[in-house]
Amino acid sequence: xxxxxxxxxxxxxxxxxxxxxxxxxxxxxxxxxxxxxxxxxxxxxxxxxxxxxxxxxxxxxxxxxxxxxxxxxxxxxxxxxxxxxxxxxxxxxxxxxxxxxxxxxxxxxxxxxxxxxxxxxxxxxxxxxxxxxxxxxxxxxxxxxxxxxxxxxxxxxxxxxxxxxxxxxxxxxxxxxxxxxxxxxxxxxxxxxxxxxxxxxxxxxxxxxxxxxxxxxxxxxx
Amino acid sequence: xxxxxxxxxxxxxxxxxxxxxxxxxxxxxxxxxxxxxxxxxxxxxxxxxxxxxxxxxxxxxxxxxxxxxxxxxxxxxxxxxxxxxxxxxxxxxxxxxxxxxxxxxxxxxxxxxxxxxxxxx
Numbered sequence: 001x002x003x004x005x006x007x008x009x010x011x012x013x014x015x016x017x018x019x020x021x022x023x024x025x026x027x028x029x030x031x032x033x034x035x036x037x038x039x040x041x042x043x044x045x046x047x048x049x050x051x052x053x054x055x056x057x058x059x060x061x062x063x064x065x066x067x068x069x070x071x072x073x074x075x076x077x078x079x080x081x082x083x084x085x086x087x088x089x090x091x092x093x094x095x096x097x098x099x100x101x102x103x104x105x106x107x108x109x110x111x112x113x114x115x116x117x118x119x120x121x122x123x124x125x126x127x128x129x130x131x132x133x134x135x136x137x138x139x140x141x142x143x144x145x146x147x148x149x150x151x152x153x154x155x156x157x158x159x160x161x162x163x164x165x166x167x168x169x170x171x172x173x174x175x176x177x178x179x180x181x182x183x184x185x186x187x188x189x190x191x192x193x194x195x196x197x198x199x200x201x202x203x204x205x206x207x208x209x210x211x212x213x214x215x216x217x218x219x220x221x222x
Numbered sequence: 223x224x225x226x227x228x229x230x231x232x233x234x235x236x237x238x239x240x241x242x243x244x245x246x247x248x249x250x251x252x253x254x255x256x257x258x259x260x261x262x263x264x265x266x267x268x269x270x271x272x273x274x275x276x277x278x279x280x281x282x283x284x285x286x287x288x289x290x291x292x293x294x295x296x297x298x299x300x301x302x303x304x305x306x307x308x309x310x311x312x313x314x315x316x317x318x319x320x321x322x323x324x325x326x327x328x329x330x331x332x333x334x335x336x337x338x339x340x341x342x343x
Contacts, residue, residue, distance in 0.1 A: 009290035040245060047248035048291040054329050055292030 001121065002030035002094045003128045004037060004114040009048045015111050016049070016090065017058055023086040024049070024113070025079060025101065026066030027093035034128055037092030037114050039066040045092065045113060070097025076104055083108060136206030136213060142194055144185030149202075151178035157199040227312045228319040239263075239300070240273025247284040247298055254330045257322035259315060260300040267304075274302060294325050 016022055024046045032038030046064045053060035065082050068075045070093035083089055083101070088109045091098040095116040102110035118130035133150045139157070140147055149155050153171035160179030163170030167180040186192045204210065236242060239262035250258050260281055262274035278300055285295035301314045 009287065040243070043245045044248050044287065047245070047252040048287050050252050051248075051288075051291040051293055051330060 001033055001119070002096075002116060003034045003118050003120045003130075004031050004094050004116045005034075006036055006041065006045065006092075006114055007112070009045075009052050012045070012049060012090065012111075012113060013052050013056055013058065016060065016088065017056075019088040019109070020059055021061045021086040022049070022063070022088050022090055023079075023082055024062060024064050024090045025070070025083075025092065026064075027070040027091075027097050028066055028068040029071075031092060031094055031097075031114060032066075034122075037094075042066050042092055045090075049090075070094075071100045073100075073104075076101060133207070135202075135204070136210075137203065139199075139202075142197075142199065143182045144189060144191065144194075146178055146182045146185055148178050148182065151175075151181070157202060223308060225308050225312045227315045230319065231315060238268070238270050238273035239277035240268070240270055242277055242280060244280050244284050244287070247281070248287070251288065251293060251297065251328060252330060254328050255297075256325075256328045257297045257318055258299075259318045260298075261311065261314075262300060262302050264302045264304055293328070296321050297325060297328070 024042050026032070026037050026039055026042035028038060031041075035041065042064045046062045049060060049062055052058075053062075063082065063086065065079060067079050070076065070091060079101075083105055086108075088111065089101060089105070090111050090113045091101055092113045093101070094114065095112065098110055098112045102108075117128075119132040119134055120128045120130045123129050130150055132147060135149055139149070148157055148159060152159055152161075153169055153175075154161050156179070159182070160177060161170065164177035164180060165173065167177055169175045169177045183192075183195070186194055206213070239260055242260060247258055260277055262277050263269070265274060265278075268274045281298060281300040285298050288298060289295045299318060301310070303310045303314070
């Protein structure tokens, strides 16, 4: 799941000043689950913006709407009428959602109301952690299902680095050492031998280093 | 006991403070409430186990958003009190009214007439 968090209200006000009719547009998928940009958060941020607008002397007129997915044309179309009626869209979708809206409404300013943070999971109520870097060439099978690229602060494919204290990461002592986790996990599933293999330098061309990525599924194209 | 608390207070009953959502507080302030005092049961004595603890976290989060929006966070407070313990209620509600009076009216203005807003419980 994509995890995001809200931008602070003063930053949003600064972003929106100069505009009058504002549509706060939520997304009903990932950012709803991570409590950042769903219907509820649209309501909260809209109320906060109305109060901030009055306090700072701006004259915002704010309407609220939430669609099922901002990264999908079928759902974006449902917002077409509302978007047309407003001067600007404040999207509470992830970075992909904001851009999907912006690309489809070339004359309409579309601003991001969230900071898109990472691909992660809900660890416990109110706690999300990063699990995947979307590198485009998954190596999880070699590391017992624990990603050294994402969860090792040094992204080491041949770890550990030697800097960990007990089982804590040297860079972030509040986080476990990924390589400690990998060792324990491989031991648990009887695959410790995997650690004897030296992993070759990773080809990062499937990641951001290879330029903007695109996925085409000919079997699904019309 | 014949205790009296300020008359410009509207009591809204909820099944539990855990029922209160951040949106409720925000809507109250957006609609012109000068202050909101959340009165929950004492910590550890929630009938629903942790309703008042949930409310505490939500109130704290809302106070942050209010500050960001330019409203003094002291306009929203939570207190914990026993249901059969009126004196702390009267003291804290009086203190809240005084605090809000010093802060002045909510710039969002009042949604209804003064008479409608100030209902004697």
